[in-house]
Amino acid sequence: MLIGELSKQTDLSRDTIRFYEKxxxxxxxxxxxxxxxxxxxxxxxxxYFRSNELKALVSR
Structure with missing residues (x-):
């Protein structure tokens, strides 16, 4: 899926997805x-974006 579809399915902005990638x-x-x-x-x-694993990493 492209970033736009991923963004819609995860409720994350495209910029946030790119940030996590960087x-x-x-x-x-x-x-x-x-x-x-x-x-x-x-x-x-x-x-992975939907999981609690990511939320735990980000909240540190």
């Missing part, structure tokens, strides 16, 4: 990009 909480490799270089986020990333 902080190393999630990673999107070259293989997970589309031919036009758009990032393709997996359901695993979506589930």
């Amino acid at each position: 902080q190393g909480l999630i990673a999107v490799g070259r293989k997970e990009r589309r031919f036009n270089n758009y990032k393709e986020y997996s359901e695993h990333v979506r589930d």
Whole structure:
């Protein structure tokens, strides 16, 4: 899924998702990009954002 869909499914802004990526909480490799270089986020990333694990890391 693209960042817009991930944003809708997790109720996080696109900027927040990009921030978490820059902080190393999630990673999107070259293989997970589309031919036009758009990032393709997996359901695993979506589930991670929905989990309490992320909330615990952010609240530190």
